[in-house]
Amino acid sequence: MKNSELVDIISRKLVPYILLFGFYLISYGHLSPGGGFQGGVVLASGVTLLCLSRGVETALRSFPVGRMGLAESFVFFAILAIGILGLLLGRHFLGNFLPLGQAGEVPSAGFIFFLNLLIGLKVGVGISLILFALLREE
């Protein structure tokens, strides 16, 4: 499949910024509108743009399926581990065991920040994996 120069160049310049914006949405999820799910979907949309403009094989070179599947499973275990850690430290399951800090600062809100990071990674990787499976040609 041959694309036009325009699509090629624009998408190549745009994808890093889309990924950066996704990470911004994830890491500021406790301060501004956004959060893990939304930021993860933005990450996946960057990967989708890469798939549609440069081909799935090129995207798979940057985002190998094996490692993404590993990340997907590992992040779920990390969420479970955080939940059980809250249980061990004397709170309820998935209770906030980190200090809350000053509301409005970037490192605040205890483990909400870390859960946002994990969930953003998981959603981005998961939707990208679905897209790889659906867009791949024989």
Place this chain on the structure above:
Amino acid sequence: MRRTLLSLALVLALGAVLVVGIGKVASPPELLRSYFASHGVEETGSVNLVSSIYLGYRAFDTMGETVVLFLAVAGVMALQGGRQ
């Protein structure tokens, strides 16, 4: 033609029921809303109240959602990506 008219009448009747019902419904529960609005920031430390609800008060629910996503990915990979 008769089927179209029948469907149209059915849809309009349903819409009228919904509009009247929304107008007559009781006001949404205020207790929980005002509790989140007044205590949410100091209890979870998150300025974004949406975040403080879905990762603070209802983190268990969010964990279930990640399980749903995990199962969806596993299903698509099993159906489509089995061949490598």
